[in-house]
Amino acid sequence: MRIRIVLGSLLLGATVVAGAQAPSDPKLAAALERLFPAASTFSPKSGEPPHFKAYATNTQSNSPELLGVAFWTTELEPLERAYDGPIKILVGLALNGTLTGIVVTNHREPYGYFSIDTPEFAAQFAGKAISDPFKIGGDIDAVSRATISITSASRAVRNSARRVSRALLSAQGTR
Helix, strand or coil, X not given: CHHHHHHHHHHHHHHXXXXXXXXXXXXXXXXXXXXCCCCCEXXXXXXXXXXXXXXXXXXXXXXXXXXXXXXEHHHHCCCCCECCECCEEEEEEECCCEEEEEEEEECCCCCHHHCCCCHHHHHCCCCCECCCCCCECCCECCCCCCHHHHHHHHHHHHHHHHHXXXXXXXXXXXX
């Protein structure tokens, strides 16, 4: 009897966790739409590394066409820490290996409201190639003096995007 209760609890817990990441979550859906405004639908999170797929409807064939993938930096780079812990960033990656953008969704940074939360910080990642250096003061502007947080967030975006590209885009013959 105890085994049934434990297994039932585990299954229920897994369902709740999986449901929390489904694109039907309004905040997640809005973030995905910001990364892929041309997308008509998104897949649930799946695969290795974990990712969402963004699809547009091909008007000629009326079939879904893959635009790119989105993923959480904290799932791919869990040890990357900023000043006061992890910064949860949703990253969009097009099939050609360029970032469609980033959305900072959660952090506990004491100075976040003038560093990683600014529109200027997120905007500089749109169109950036995964082969770029992502160097603060070089191709990434330090939009404030919160260099620990900005450096960590930039490194998490760079490293996770490169991992996803190697695992998913290279397998499809795209770069």
